[in-house]
Amino acid sequence: MPRRHLTSMMARYNGCDLLIDCGEGTQIAMKKVGWSSHSIDIMLFTHYHADHISGLPGMLLDIANSGRTEPILMVGPRGLQRVVSGLRVIAPELPYEIVFRELSEKQENFTFKGYDITAFRVNHNVIWYGYSLQIHRKGKFDVEAAKALGLPVQLWNPLQKGAEVEFEGKTFYPRQVMGEERKGLKVTYCTDSRPTAGIVEAAEGSDLFICEGMYGEPEKAAKAKENKHMTFYEAAVMARDAGVSEMWLTHFSPSMPDGRRYMGDVRSVFPEAHLGKDGKTRTFVFPEDE
Amino acid sequence: MPRRHLTSMMARYNGCDLLIDCGEGTQIAMKKVGWSSHSIDIMLFTHYHADHISGLPGMLLDIANSGRTEPILMVGPRGLQRVVSGLRVIAPELPYEIVFRELSEKQENFTFKGYDITAFRVNHNVIWYGYSLQIHRKGKFDVEAAKALGLPVQLWNPLQKGAEVEFEGKTFYPRQVMGEERKGLKVTYCTDSRPTAGIVEAAEGSDLFICEGMYGEPEKAAKAKENKHMTFYEAAVMARDAGVSEMWLTHFSPSMPDGRRYMGDVRSVFPEAHLGKDGKTRTFVFPEDE
Numbered sequence: 001m002p003r004r005h006l007t008s009m010m011a012r013y014n015g016c017d018l019l020i021d022c023g024e025g026t027q028i029a030m031k032k033v034g035w036s037s038h039s040i041d042i043m044l045f046t047h048y049h050a051d052h053i054s055g056l057p058g059m060l061l062d063i064a065n066s067g068r069t070e071p072i073l074m075v076g077p078r079g080l081q082r083v084v085s086g087l088r089v090i091a092p093e094l095p096y097e098i099v100f101r102e103l104s105e106k107q108e109n110f111t112f113k114g115y116d117i118t119a120f121r122v123n124h125n126v127i128w129y130g131y132s133l134q135i136h137r138k139g140k141f142d143v144e145a146a147k148a149l150g151l152p153v154q155l156w157n158p159l160q161k162g163a164e165v166e167f168e169g170k171t172f173y174p175r176q177v178m179g180e181e182r183k184g185l186k187v188t189y190c191t192d193s194r195p196t197a198g199i200v201e202a203a204e205g206s207d208l209f210i211c212e213g214m215y216g217e218p219e220k221a222a223k224a225k226e227n228k229h230m231t232f233y234e235a236a237v238m239a240r241d242a243g244v245s246e247m248w249l250t251h252f253s254p255s256m257p258d259g260r261r262y263m264g265d266v267r268s269v270f271p272e273a274h275l276g277k278d279g280k281t282r283t284f285v286f287p288e289d290e
Numbered sequence: 291m292p293r294r295h296l297t298s299m300m301a302r303y304n305g306c307d308l309l310i311d312c313g314e315g316t317q318i319a320m321k322k323v324g325w326s327s328h329s330i331d332i333m334l335f336t337h338y339h340a341d342h343i344s345g346l347p348g349m350l351l352d353i354a355n356s357g358r359t360e361p362i363l364m365v366g367p368r369g370l371q372r373v374v375s376g377l378r379v380i381a382p383e384l385p386y387e388i389v390f391r392e393l394s395e396k397q398e399n400f401t402f403k404g405y406d407i408t409a410f411r412v413n414h415n416v417i418w419y420g421y422s423l424q425i426h427r428k429g430k431f432d433v434e435a436a437k438a439l440g441l442p443v444q445l446w447n448p449l450q451k452g453a454e455v456e457f458e459g460k461t462f463y464p465r466q467v468m469g470e471e472r473k474g475l476k477v478t479y480c481t482d483s484r485p486t487a488g489i490v491e492a493a494e495g496s497d498l499f500i501c502e503g504m505y506g507e508p509e510k511a512a513k514a515k516e517n518k519h520m521t522f523y524e525a526a527v528m529a530r531d532a533g534v535s536e537m538w539l540t541h542f543s544p545s546m547p548d549g550r551r552y553m554g555d556v557r558s559v560f561p562e563a564h565l566g567k568d569g570k571t572r573t574f575v576f577p578e579d580e
Contacts, residue, residue, distance in 0.1 A: 002321045024348040025315050032292045050380040054348045057340050058314040082379065089376025090340040 005029040005278050006051045007251040009189050009210060011133055012039075016113040019059075020044045020131060020189050026055040027062050033279045038066035042112050044119070045076030046191055047128035048083045056084065057091040064094050071097040073112060075119065077127050078102045103129055106198075120202040122193030124228045130190035132202050137286055138162075139179030146177045183287045188244070191251045194225065195234045203242035207284055210276065211235040213249030216262030220253075229253075232262050236269035250276035295319040295568050296341045297541040299479050299500060301423055302329075306403040309349075310334045310421060310479050316345040317352050323569045328356035332402050334409070335366030336481055337418035338373045346374065347381040354384050361387040363402060365409065367417050368392050393419055396488075410492040412483030414518045420480035422492050427576055428452075429469030436467045473577045478534070481541045484515065485524045493532035497574055500566065501525040503539030506552030510543075519543075522552050526559035540566035 006023030010030065017039040019026075027037060037059060046052055063072070074080060081100045088094075101110070104127070108119045118132040141160050151172060155165045159174050166172075188203040191212040203209045214229035215221075224231045232249055239247035247270060252259055259275050266273045296313030300320065307329040309316075317327060327349060336342055353362070364370060371390045378384075391400070394417070398409045406424040411417060431450050441462060445455045449464050456462075478493040481502040493499045504519035505511075514521045522539055529537035537560060542549055549565050556563045 086376045086379025
């Protein structure tokens, strides 16, 4: 829309940028926030409707212009390679490789540069996915425990990094010197779906749940059902049931000019519901460091 | 760019909208001006670099949403059908037909719903085109001449529309009752090229000449030559040589933040040179009706 960009999300952690969906204009929205496309190491696609992927050729060329030569991992439902090949008719030559991972299971888990990623199927007419991103955080290194075991300082670091070490004929394990895993961070992203128990399960305990809210108007509940979308209230019920800390609504119908008028009712279901908007960003700090 | 759309042009005449090029965000730029995509009957492409066609899938879907069922003619250099098919991987089903006309000659002329269109090759590395659009205007119907010939009123209209008529065993021709062709309108569009005599010839006498001006900085003349683009001054020389009424510069390099500072020097070459900008529009009236 003239004054609203299409729905997408970018996560930035530890030098690795992760993009979910890339509709027409996503590269513009990204630049407005002041972010570069250079460090996008991974792109996740929920599905291949044009509003979620039409900006890909331009984004790929923008990344090429930024001088990137490292490969990019693309993840999405089956058909990903075919769709990307089609769109690349106008971006045939890129200075970096694209690696594909096509999803087909009900749920798939994988790790990528510090992100633990869960792809979960959502409920629309075809096989589409939502994504949970988790940053797990190890426990603290217990200096006293390491000393008590008599371990020399040079063996502390491999144990901290999760490796077993041998010393004086004995094997030592990380669990002997590491405290319990500390609370990490979790963000869940879900769009173009009816509400499902699977989404609630995937979103459980998220620090942020980004969820489609196609309609704010309560009378559009039937329309939402028919079109396989959700209302603000349905999203709020899922946020409450999943026990998330905060929810951002997004992917609004163009027919809804201003979602604010519905937020009172939405917050009576889930108080920490907020409207998404272009360029909305949030910096998360590990709870213990706050 | 965050605050500048990609280069494209739309002409609207007699209910028929004509679009030249469609980069990412062109549909947004068009909506900002308040125009609908519904009446785009013909699309002309200069070439298939992403910044000139990446917005096509979204535009096609927007047109579909507008309820159009009439066919659309697409015109462009060889490869058009292959490129459009690739991009349509995300817009496979449309309620209207697309008709293709692929160009290969040095110059091709055709008419479409009142537009006389000339496609002319420009000078880049591969076969690309610029376009001249002309609206020809017939002479006035000479009522006295028709009366003098003794023609009944019901035969006037077919003669006005260019048909021969038979009356009392004799054939009458439009030239017998029509005055000389009156001055029409001409707009020429040219981008991504070095200056050429062919462009000057095609643009001759245009009411408006829209021409790329990649660089305003005089010291970038060598760079323009190397990259097969033009400077503001080279465009101005062509505008002067072609005897156009007005020139709009467009397709600026992202490295040039403000072209205004060069316009004094440019206007010393061609006084009616102006910078293009997002949403710039101009309404032309047939000279005789002004």
